[in-house]
Amino acid sequence: MIIKFRLDGRDVSVEVEPNELLLNVLRDKLGVKAPKYSCGIGECGACTVLLDGEPVLSCLTLAVDANGREVTTASGIKGEEAEMLMKAFAEEGAVQCGFCTPGMFVMSYALLHEKKRPTEEEIREYLRGNLCRCTGYVNIVRGIEKVVEMGGKK
Amino acid sequence: MMSSLNRMNTRIIPFSFSYHEPTSLEEALSLLSKLGADGKILAGGTDLIVKMKARQAEPRHIINIKKIKELRYITVDEDKIRIGALATWRDLEKSSHIISRIPSLLDAASVMGGVQIRNMATIAGNICNASPAADSAPPFLVHGARVKAMSEKGARFVPIDSFFIAPGKTALMPEEMVVEIEIPLPPPSSSSAFLKLARTSMDLAKVSAAAYLKVDGGTIEEARVALGAVAPKPIRAPSVEKELIGKPATEETFKNASKHVVKDISPIDDIRSTASYRKKTSPYLVTDALLTALSRIGGEKR
Numbered sequence: 001m002i003i004k005f006r007l008d009g010r011d012v013s014v015e016v017e018p019n020e021l022l023l024n025v026l027r028d029k030l031g032v033k034a035p036k037y038s039c040g041i042g043e044c045g046a047c048t049v050l051l052d053g054e055p056v057l058s059c060l061t062l063a064v065d066a067n068g069r070e071v072t073t074a075s076g077i078k079g080e081e082a083e084m085l086m087k088a089f090a091e092e093g094a095v096q097c098g099f100c101t102p103g104m105f106v107m108s109y110a111l112l113h114e115k116k117r118p119t120e121e122e123i124r125e126y127l128r129g130n131l132c133r134c135t136g137y138v139n140i141v142r143g144i145e146k147v148v149e150m151g152g153k154k
Numbered sequence: 155m156m157s158s159l160n161r162m163n164t165r166i167i168p169f170s171f172s173y174h175e176p177t178s179l180e181e182a183l184s185l186l187s188k189l190g191a192d193g194k195i196l197a198g199g200t201d202l203i204v205k206m207k208a209r210q211a212e213p214r215h216i217i218n219i220k221k222i223k224e225l226r227y228i229t230v231d232e233d234k235i236r237i238g239a240l241a242t243w244r245d246l247e248k249s250s251h252i253i254s255r256i257p258s259l260l261d262a263a264s265v266m267g268g269v270q271i272r273n274m275a276t277i278a279g280n281i282c283n284a285s286p287a288a289d290s291a292p293p294f295l296v297h298g299a300r301v302k303a304m305s306e307k308g309a310r311f312v313p314i315d316s317f318f319i320a321p322g323k324t325a326l327m328p329e330e331m332v333v334e335i336e337i338p339l340p341p342p343s344s345s346s347a348f349l350k351l352a353r354t355s356m357d358l359a360k361v362s363a364a365a366y367l368k369v370d371g372g373t374i375e376e377a378r379v380a381l382g383a384v385a386p387k388p389i390r391a392p393s394v395e396k397e398l399i400g401k402p403a404t405e406e407t408f409k410n411a412s413k414h415v416v417k418d419i420s421p422i423d424d425i426r427s428t429a430s431y432r433k434k435t436s437p438y439l440v441t442d443a444l445l446t447a448l449s450r451i452g453g454e455k456r
């Protein structure tokens with residue numbers, strides 16, 4: 001069937017089978033490579049996207065389920081807050097191999113939209129579905145805290 | 155499960171199926187009655203899609219119920235809380251003003267999965283999947299919840315005590331679906347708690363336990379205890395409950411009663427833990443759940 005949805009701010013339409021997953025359709029049919037395939041079974045968070053603004057795992061979402069909805073990947077997250085996050089991630093060393101980064105970035109963005117001033121505990125809690133094999137998480141948490149601090153000063 | 159996961163390609167669902175997207179309950183029920191055991195309901199998909207990737211489930215028809223918007227609610231009536239089939243774990247957390255009346259269920263929501271899983275996964279899917287380790291099961295068992303099942307022929311209520319049959323098997327008929335879970339509002343001077351032992355906070359339980367207590371003047375009037383991941387299905391612990399009722403609500407009572415839990419459980423070795431670990435830890439977890447429940451009675455803080 002043909003599905004239509006908003007993808008990172010543009011309208012797309014694509015032919016899919018019911019057994020196709022959103023992750024593969026995004027990566028292989030629509031050329032959006034930000035969400036990563038890693039575990040495929042919901043354990044790692046590398047495939048996280050926003051579906052109507054809520055973080056979900058695209059490896060466990062049928063592509064047909066995106067029909068008529070809004071999908072935002074790490075590539076589609078723009079604006080001042082996104083810039084601040086990217087800068088803070090870079091400055092704090094939150095990115096090493098980068099494989100977990102698109103998922104971490106989407107989650108960090110979603111968190112800052114839900115809570116203006118999350119505590120360290122709340123940051124760690126929110127990211128508990130996202131695995132990183134490189135950074136030990138400390139630098140990622142610091143990156144987010146940096147944005148929280150900057151937001152606080154404004 | 156691990157071995158089959160290792161053998162599979164988790165990138166795709168390796169078979170095709172027909173896809174249905176009913177927009178009303180009537181339409182969903184008519185599909186279920188037509189397709190019978192060939193049809194499988196898809197809610198959040200966090201159990202079902204994983205199983206389909208591993209070919210542990212190969213349904214010929216998928217009935218995606220997520221478009222039936224009227225099934226997504228959590229409300230409170232005079233004497234009960236009602237959770238609709240599409241309410242997610244995050245909806246539960248966000249309804250904490252309601253669900254705080256069922257403290258053990260809120261405990262379960264805070265240790266279940268990560269944010270993304272909790273956004274996708276439904277509470278009804280958790281019980282329908284019938285994992286012995288399902289986090290909502292012990293809280294529902296100790297609160298005497300009942301499940302509203304519906305087919306084209308009408309509705310019936312299944313007490314949660316008789317809902318779970320075996321791993322992956324519930325009391326639902328192929329043409330039935332869960333539309334709602336009802337929890338009676340607990341009386342004053344009562345409370346509950348849920349605790350789980352797991353590798354990480356988002357992992358399934360090695361052992362889990364919930365306790366419900368109603369205390370009058372220091373004496374235990376009502377007591378219900380339930381455990382997960384220590385039997386082929388989530389279970390009550392009648393041997394413990396018997397040792398609690400009528401006794402003073404003290405740590406000593408709890409410790410003595412909790413020892414009896416080994417009579418109620420039949421744990422096995424699996425990928426998450428061993429039978430012997432589960433036997434050793436269960437009494438302590440039950441004691442802790444009872445102590446936490448007690449500390450919450452009368453608005454006292456832990």
Ligand SMILES: Cc1cc2nc3c(=O)[nH]c(=O)nc-3n(C[C@H](O)[C@H](O)[C@H](O)COP(=O)(O)OP(=O)(O)OC[C@H]3O[C@@H](n4cnc5c(N)ncnc54)[C@H](O)[C@@H]3O)c2cc1C
Nearest residue numbers: 042195197198199200201202267275276279280282289332
């Ligand atoms: C990474 C990860 C972590 C997890 N962590 C936990 C955890 O900590 N604790 C825990 O308990 N679980 C956990 N789970 C399991 C799962 O997320 C839950 O069991 C969840 O609540 C299932 O809900 P769902 O809506 O996704 O169900 P689905 O996968 O959509 O459905 C599950 C089963 O129930 C049936 N079903 C669904 N809704 C209905 C209905 N209304 N009527 C009849 N049948 C129905 C489906 O046909 C299917 O057989 C985890 C899963 C993953 C992937």
Ligand code: FES
Nearest residue numbers: 039040045047059
């Ligand atoms: S690839 Fe989706 S959670 Fe790991």
Ligand code: FES
Nearest residue numbers: 096097132133134
């Ligand atoms: S930076 Fe390598 S996995 Fe996180």
